[in-house]
Amino acid sequence: xxxxxxxxxxxxxxxxxxxxxxxxxxxxxxxxxxxxxxxxxxxxxxxxxxxxxxxxxxxxxxxxxxxxxxxxxxxxxxxxxxxxxxxxxxxxxxxxxxxxxxxxxxxxxxxxxxxxxxxxxxxxxxxxxxxxxxxxxxxxxxxxxxxxxxxxxxxxxxxxxxxxxxxxxxxxxxxxxxxxxxxxxxxxxxxxxxxxxxxxxxxxxxxxxxxxxxxxxxxxxxxxxxxxxxxxxxxxxxxxxxxxxxxxxxxx
Numbered sequence: 627x628x629x630x631x632x633x634x635x636x637x638x639x640x641x642x643x644x645x646x647x648x649x650x651x652x653x654x655x656x657x658x659x660x661x662x663x664x665x666x667x668x669x670x671x672x673x674x675x676x677x678x679x680x681x682x683x684x685x686x687x688x689x690x691x692x693x694x695x696x697x698x699x700x701x702x703x704x705x706x707x708x709x710x711x712x713x714x715x716x717x718x719x720x721x722x723x724x725x726x727x728x729x730x731x732x733x734x735x736x737x738x739x740x741x742x743x744x745x746x747x748x749x750x751x752x753x754x755x756x757x758x759x760x761x762x763x764x765x766x767x768x769x770x771x772x773x774x775x776x777x778x779x780x781x782x783x784x785x786x787x788x789x790x791x792x793x794x795x796x797x798x799x800x801x802x803x804x805x806x807x808x809x810x811x812x813x814x815x816x817x818x819x820x821x822x823x824x825x826x827x828x829x830x831x832x833x834x835x836x837x838x839x840x841x842x843x844x845x846x847x848x849x850x851x852x853x854x855x856x857x858x859x860x861x862x863x864x865x866x867x868x869x870x871x872x873x874x875x876x877x878x
Contacts, residue, residue: 709779710770717768720775721746724793731796749793749834752871754778757789757832757864765789772817774810777832785826787862788814793834797841799849807831812858830862834871 725743734742754777758765761782769779771788778789790807792799811829818827835842842865849863 708772709766710773712768712770712775716770716775727800728793728795746793749868749871750777750791752868752875753791753832753834753866754789755875756866756871757830761787772814774813776810781825785828786814786818787828787830789830789832791832791834793868794845795836797837797845797848799831799833799845808857815858827859828862829857829859830864832864832866834866834868836868 721743725739725746728742728746729739732742754765754767757778758780761780763780763782765778765780767778769776771779771786776788777791780787780789788811790810792803807829811827815827818825833845835845837845846865
């Protein structure tokens with residue numbers, strides 16, 4: 627049975643404690659504006675200056691307070707998100723699919739599949755380390771989001787980002803894999819709409835490559851809107867070089 631992660635998303639962004647200060651500030655601000663208008667009409671310039679400075683200062687405080695209230699409202703949506711860790715069987719199945727595809731492309735012998743499997747695991751691990759480093763937020767690995775499996779999930783700026791990692795040894799991403807990603811992220815977005823969760827959803831495709839510079843440019847040119855047509859959400863595509871990742875996190 628998958629293990630539920632209690633309030634995992636909620637810990638990423640702590641909500642404001644109470645909306646009362648913001649409401650009180652707004653009420654006082656209205657009173658100050660009335661006083662400012664009255665002093666201007668009565669041509670009492672000293673009071674007008676005092677009211678103007680007071681209004682500007684309290685206006686800034688009120689703006690910040692309402693920003694905190696919006697975060698509080700977003701956190702209520704986050705409580706509705708159901709997260710589970712993906713079952714080992716699901717993780718093994720996904721790994722097997724990816725490794726067998728790599729073995730087909732590289733035309734390796736069956737005896738070498740174990741080494742290829744180890745390389746894929748390392749590539750995924752290093753890629754997710756790098757993404758967490760770049761985004762500077764906590765990242766949860768191998769997660770079921772609304773019963774849909776993803777390699778990782780993170781929350782940033784009021785947005786749920788679902789991460790899918792691919793290890794490429796040829797300058798191409800199978801259309802079947804892209805279509806599968808679109809279906810998965812589409813299911814998540816539909817679930818959010820049905821549950822009236824106001825958070826945005828984004829798909830991050832992390833492509834770890836072992837390619838020449840020419841093949842890398844060709845890969846970028848082929849990943850156009852035509853390849854990912856009718857995408858249900860915004861897509862962020864990250865290209866990471868496997869050798870560079872190893873230099874950063876493994877070798878001295």
